[in-house]
Amino acid sequence: MNHWGKYKAAALLFSLAVCCAAIIGCEGTGGSTAPQPVTNSSLQEPATQIPESQKLIVYTSHKEEVYRPIIQEFEEETGILVDTHAGGTTEMLHLMAESEADANVDVFFGGGVASLEAYREYLDPYSVSLKDSLDPSLTSTDDRWTPFTELPLIFIYNNKLVNEEDAPKSWREFLDDTWKGEISFADPEKSGTSFTILETLRDVSGLSLEETIAAFCDAMDGDMSEGSGEVLQLVDSGEKLVGITLEESALKEIARGNDISIVYPEEGTSVVPDGAAIVRNAPHRENAEKFLDFIVGDAVQNYAVNTLSRRSVRQDLFPASRYDFAIVPINIQKASAEETKALELFHDRMGVAKGEATP
């Protein structure tokens, strides 16, 4: 047994020796000069090691065409690296609420201020340096959020299928059978804009919330789209003849050459601002403040007006006479408070209108 054991050990050692020699022998074509390659899961120092003071985390519900150039400009201007997370308003607000405890979001950029109001407990007040230049009717009472741009609601219609004379002029046309079943409108549960539309309808018509919703749902004939993006599409394609949407979106579509025309409601319309806010427990508070200041600054406000077809919240740059239509004021706090009830009513009524449930 001893002999045999020795033989086996010797054999194993020999094989190992051969392996080692081979490995060593084959080593040694040194790496090339140039950049440190990131190869085969070998790790590399990032080109720039970014200090925390140069970072910002933004959650946004804006469309890419809105937030991307602004954020890129912010980066170039300040040298701060921004980590952007985009999504729908409701989705992003939920995410913000969930992440707030983990302290990994600094700024919420976007969303109607009504929605921001609803989530005010997650926000940290900040008074932007240009606050005095902002339209006071658009600001938050305790600076929980700051307005960014304001977006009037307008009517759109498919200009190939509807004549200019026949185009909708009044809010009331949306509460009777004038455009029954031809209205492009997004689920207010998903779209903040849609909720604002309902509020505007209620204010202009003078009816109660229930009555407004009932009438409107009947006019909708129980059919609505999932998101505000679709609203324009459906009118453009002709599936729906008319719609209510934000001026900004409509103008962009027109710029793109689509078959849409705008009408400003004769009773006037509501202008709801969207805004931005610093989230509680923001890990990069200072940079968040810089961002908020930046978006109400001259450059971005000009850009929003000139390129993004929005309306500025800066009174000094764009005085109030900029509006050539009447403003239907919306009490943001009040609207926010009755939102839940309104949504419930709406959904029930839509079910009835669709023929799903009995009233």
Next chain:
Amino acid sequence: MILRYINASYRRQLLTFFILTSVVPFLLGGWLLVYLFRQNVTRTYEEKELSMEQEVKALLLHNFAQSETTIDSIEEDPNIQKALSRGSVRNPNVYAALYRETDAIRDNATIDIYSGSVRVYSTQRGNAPKTLPLDMGILKRAADRQGSTVYSSQYDGIYTNSVVLQIARKINDNDGFVVITVGQENFDRALNGLLGGEKGLIIANRFWEPVYTTGSLGSDETLQRLRSEIFHDEKMHGDESQVTVADALGDTGLNLIYLAPPALSDDIYRSMLRVLLFLSLIVSVFSIALSGIVSNYLAKPLTVISRAMQQLRHENYSVRVDLPRDDEFGELAAGFNKTAGRIADNLDERVRQQKKLNETEIAMVQAQLNPHFLYNTLDTIKWVAKDHDVPEIAALSSDLAAILRRSISGKAFVTLSDQLDLLDKYCAIQQFRFDDSFTYEFVVPEELMDCVLPKLIIQPVVENAIIHGLEGIEDGFLKLEARHVEKDGQNDLIIRVTDNGHGISDEMIDILKRRDTKELRGHLGFNNVNTIIRLYYGDAYGIEAARLPDRGTSVTITLPYSKEFPEEITEDKT
């Protein structure tokens, strides 16, 4: 355990060893080969990819350099500068100059000249008016870095939904700018298929926002992932076994990321290993077979001898090993055979000797005289003596005949009365021989007469008393007594022979006490009695001797009291 199983057989040890030494090196070698091959190929490939990346980088930098030169010449062109300061538009001279300066790059980029935010000259077709803000975007970048060229990523979400690279420089103090726009298709054309389809290329700005992406591996998602890693202070690392190279593009502030698929995809590597495994299975099978044959062959002689040894142990002494070899096994076999032979011979010898002994015994028995002859002869003597009126001779021969008859008879046990009868005749003869120099007397109670005792117990004692004790004594007297002793659990027959002769020596007394058989050789009869009694009945019985206080000897025989004949197989010798 397995080890024990292997060690139990030399053949298995050999087999295991052979298998291991053929399979293990193969496996190790094979794996090593695959591994080294992969390393080697990967390294060569990586080097190639690296040089490819350098090529791409050089190409891009060359193009950028051309742009710089173009901007330089525009900046230095007096026509253009004059036109800008005057604010004139669509001046053919300017256009001529512009086209001249931009000759090198015009095919693959758009060159615009801005006066303030208004585009005043452009190599782009058509006359669409265009403005750019001065307070943000490329013009702001250029203005901030007056005199230097900026390379910036510009995203248009409204019209084109795409990203372009804009290279711009402020060329005078009057908000005059040159902006060169390079779009995705320009890059594609510039690279002109330099990059293979499976690779990937990403150009990003210093914030890792995309400028240009191409190739199946150069996707926005990849850049997003890398960007996220940088943001979270994780080391940038490539996807699995891909080649990922991150490099700065000169001092433009742009970053280049070059991606290539792995040299040997995991699939290939795995299939190589699978082939290796398959081969090693074949090798193993082959090795096991061959090892089996060889180990069998090598271990066979040992097995043969071992089995023969087993046979030997089972007392089969005729077993032989047939191994006509010249080596140690051959010697072992020869030795075995010889030893087995000797054992067999020894056994035979012993058997023979035993036979001889038996034969001798038989011969001895056969040599014995026919007892009948003796009796008859003695009878004849008696009758002749009577005829010649010599009654002493008749008595002697008659007594002798009786004694002979008794002693030759096969029975080992006799009654006391029988023995006494015999002793009486013996003593009568001795008395006659010794010329009546002694008398004798037997005192035995009647009830003891049918006690059973071994034959020839008392006679040697009596003989000893007469021959040694009463030798030369004129008034000799011999007395034999027997009595039954029953006490202390004993049930003995005590026979006592006393004489008034010389008295037994102390030596003899001691020897009897010690039961030393050796010493009694001279008095064989005496010792035999002691030995017989002790052997048959145990150490509680036997004979003792003592000198009488006056003179003489007393010998006591202690026997168990019994009136029953023990079971015995009697030989009939009559």
